[in-house]
Amino acid sequence: MNIDLDAKTRLLAGQDMWTLPDAPELGLRSIVMSDGPIGVRGVEWSSADPSIALPSPTALAATWDVALLRRAGALLAQEARRKGVHVLLAPTVNLQRSPLGGRHFECFSEDPLLSGLLAAGYVRGVQGGGVAVTVKHFVANDFETERMTADVVVSERALRELYLRPFEIVVREAGPWGVMASYNSVNGTTMSENDLLINGVLRGEWGFDGFVVSDWFGARDTVGAARGGLDVAMPGPDTVYGPALAQAVRDGHLVEDVVDAHVRRVIDLARRTGATTDAPAPRAHEEIDGIGLARELAARSFTLLSNDGILPLARDAKIALIGGLATDARVMGGGSAQVFPAHVVSPLDGLTAAGLDVAYERGADPSVRLPAARFPLHAQARDAGGGLLGEVDLPDGELRWIGQLPAGIAFDALHTVTVEGAFVPETGGTHRLEVQGLGRFRLEVDGEVLFDGVIEPESDDVFAAFMFPPPRTVPVEVEAGREVAVRLVHTMPDGPAGPVPAVSFTLAHREPTAPEDELMERAVAAASAADVAVVVVGTSGEVESEGFDRTSLRLPGRQDELVARVAAANPRTIAVINAGSPVELPWRGDVAALLLTWFPGQEGGHALADVLLGDREPGGRLPTTWPAELADCPVSDVTPVDGVLRYDEGVFVGYPAWDRAGTEPAFAFGSGLGYTTWAYEHAGYADGELTVRVRNTGDRPGREVVQAYLAPAEPGPDRPARRLAGFAVAEAGPGEDATVVIAIPRRAAEVWADDGWRLIPGDYRLDTGHSIDDLRLSTPLAF
CATH class of the missing domain: 2.60.120.260 (Galactose-binding domain-like)
Structure with a gap:
């Protein structure tokens, strides 16, 4: 390698917050990184350079549509190229282990297979556009409390079957060019220095050939990080790499070959992303309508949890639109996921633009904070x-x-x-x-x-x-x-x-607002006078964001009171829930419909109008279990004790834990309604594939997510009763049938043992249906 030691080590350290230095002697230009995952912010944390803002990752996961996430990734690559970004710091595939996790809106699911397959689609879309990803946060960074220092103590089996699994799927199926090491330690070793998991598992077992970057300020020790497999320490210029790494080699603490291996991976990254002086002209890509895709994604993610027939609405309905979030729309989570869209379509904007008869009342707010001033x-x-x-x-x-x-x-x-x-x-x-x-x-x-x-x-x-x-x-x-x-x-x-x-x-x-009690009374009066009341409630940045975990699943402020009183005044009340992860809904049985819009991105208001009117079907299915109350959750603890967070529940996280506990959630994993009905007519298994035929039995075209769960005949006390083995999207017109084929890999019947992955032979069932609590067909098979 024709550069000296100082030049090599400089290449491995950020030169500022977002970039690596150039290396003209190697023909390398500066590599630019940017936060995602719902947009590409660029190097300025500022609204000066707007970005398309897609729905939150939990919303994207609610589509259960790998091809759709690939399209989202392609749009993000287009945004990255426009902004001169080579590396997108996304996607996040940590699991939603507890609903109290403050950053779960940035993760996909409680299920490792769903998380991994969706992330693989996202990665293929981004990298197909010539932009690298960094799949994060490797690994077991499923909480925010003491996230930079806590040590996660977890069994090898749970680590392999749950927390490493989505990373493994992405590596094997999508070949990511980057992975980000998390802040926390795992079983005593900080992840930026974890030779066993980075060099041993990620690179050795899975064959990962990309670069590993620290989370920002996550690299602590020069020699430990270099030996542990960390290629790049961010941000700079003050990092444990650069001059400190060169000195460690000169002092005999490291051999230069270790540095060379890191440098080669950075050179590979530059070549893959076109950050070289001799890079060919970028190939042409079909222009993607970002605004249109953001609107489509939002509608496809909206999850209809209950509907007494009120939806879709008649276009001439007189609507009372109620709630602070109906005007001060919260369309994304806080922290590093934040981007700055050129515009945001609120629910009021969207319903008004659709030509609906809308009377607005504030009712109640999720936050005591005022919104950012909207004048120039x-x-x-x-x-x-x-x-x-x-x-x-x-x-x-x-x-x-x-x-x-x-x-x-x-x-x-x-x-x-x-x-x-x-x-x-x-x-x-x-x-x-x-x-x-x-x-x-x-x-x-x-x-x-x-x-x-x-x-x-x-x-x-x-x-x-x-x-x-x-x-x-x-x-x-x-x-x-x-x-x-x-x-x-x-x-x-x-x-x-x-x-x-x-x-x-x-x-x-x-602007001027009435006292809280008066706002509430006005909202109730408006609901009484309307054909339909649409109440928009949700979380605020103070209770759901990066940097801290949640302490409650209750809606902040007087929003629960607002929904209850509006529903009492008008039984034709639709509750719209604007939250990135589960909240308690004590009035859920009192409303005519319950629509979860997640954090819907910049076009959320237009998508809401589309779905309420039936121009688009709500396509979402829950990627995580929603409890009735926090106390019902089988796993909820996110607070380390003496710096240690123990994952003592082992492999029983998410719906397997609910199965074992025998407690009924408010809404089960995989659930969600459309505007039509489906019959499951046939399922057959042969040669590693499950073929399922479904029929649209309603009078509207529709979309069904066919879910297949593998259940051992004798699960035993240490094995989940069932686990998602595959899924597919079916679409059909009224009365028409559709057939989907779902791959069921051998891994679905394997568990991690001391000597590696081990097949548990015996009899199994593939239970197939609409959700984990609405399974229609059962297909026997044996491994």
Whole structure:
């Protein structure tokens, strides 16, 4: 390798938050990485360069459609190419072990097979567009509490059958070019240094030939990481690689051959993604309609959990649309999954655009925080002498400069960031403005200072304090039709900047609202006067986000009361649930229909109108079990004790655990309704394949997810009663039949033993049907 040791080790360390350095002597250009998984944010954590925002991964998983996820991946590759990104930091295939996991909206499912097959489709789509993925977080990073330091103690069998399984499926079926090592340890060894799992299992057993990157700030020890198989330490420039790695070789702690192996994998990455100086011109790709696909994905993911016949709605129905989330739409989860779409279609926007007769009432909010100001704003960065360093237009009041500041702004010279703009209120009275950020701020309205002070963190959790700082709210009396000028000045703190340059705060705004009790009464009155009430409720960023786990499955605020009172006032009430993972629904039996929209992405409002009207069928099926109450969950603990989180439940996670416990959930794994009905007419097994014929017995075209579960005749106390063995999507018109073929691999009947994978011979059944609690056909077979 014709470069010296310093150049080699420099290539393995981030040069900043998102990129690796170039290496002209090797013909390598700088490799650019970006967060996903629902979009491609690029190198700026900012709305300056908008991104398409697809539905959340739990929503994508609810489609149970591998081909559809491949299309989603192809769109993300198109977005990455547009932004000059070579590596997408996605998908996440950690399991939804407990519903309290704060980041589960970014994962696919509680089931390893479903997670792995869907992720493989996603990966094929992304990499088919010439962009690398990093399948993450390898491995057992299924919680947020102490995620950077906790040690997961898990049996080898559970590790193999559950937590490693989706990674293995993706590696074997889709050949990913990257994997991200997780923060946590597994059985005593931190994952960024885990030779047994990275070099032994991932590379040795599965034949993975891509690169392994640390989670950001997840590499701790130079020699341990290099020997453990970590190729790239991110971010930079301060990492355990670079000069520290070169010195470790010079000091005799590592042989240079180890460094060379890491460098070769980075060179392979550059060649695969076209980040070389001699790369051929990129091949042409068919242009994908991102907005159209986002809308289709959302509708296909919407999961109809109950319906007394009210859906689809008549177009002339008089609708009362109720809920804070009906206007302040939450379309994605928080943290690194955040992107900045050019627009967001709220439920109110979508129903109005569809020409429906809609009367809106707020009713209740999921959060005490105000939404980001939606009037045009302009940001200016200045040095201590008042000199202008740079400026940028903002589409709303959220400013996130993390890792890389807008062009021309030097962080070490930055002293103040000023955000200013103006709005013309349609409604006079008491508006509210809010500052959400840490540090010193001065808020002025029409030249009058309304807040001038320092906002201190209220949490010891660094991520939570940064992403969800305590707000400061001020009332503002304004006149309708008269322009209001707003100016917010943030002064940078003295002292060291920390590991990553960052400026992060939000100017929020809300028009006058009535007191909570009055909002509730108005919502009930509107529901009483309407043909149909549609109530949109869900979670907020304070209870469901990266960086912390959930403490409850209850809807925040007075949303449960809102649904219960609206349903009492109008029995034709449709509850729309906007959440990334399970919530308790104590009123679920009192509403006419229950529609789960997950975090639906930027086109969620249009998709909602499509589904409510029947222009599209709700295509979703639950990828995770939804409990009636948290107390019913057989596995819920996500809190380490003395730095250790024990997965003592072994292989009994998700629906196998519910089976063993004998407790009935609110909604079972795989469940969901469409707008037609299906008969399961025949199932036959031969030569490793299950052939199933279904018939659409309704009067509308439809889509059915055919699910096959393998059940041993004698499961025994240490073996699940059944496990998903395969699935397929069937589509047919009214009265028509469709036949699907589902591969049933030998692995479905194998368990992990001390000596490796072992077939358990004997009699089995393939139970096939609509969901795990609605199985229609049983097919005997033997292994």
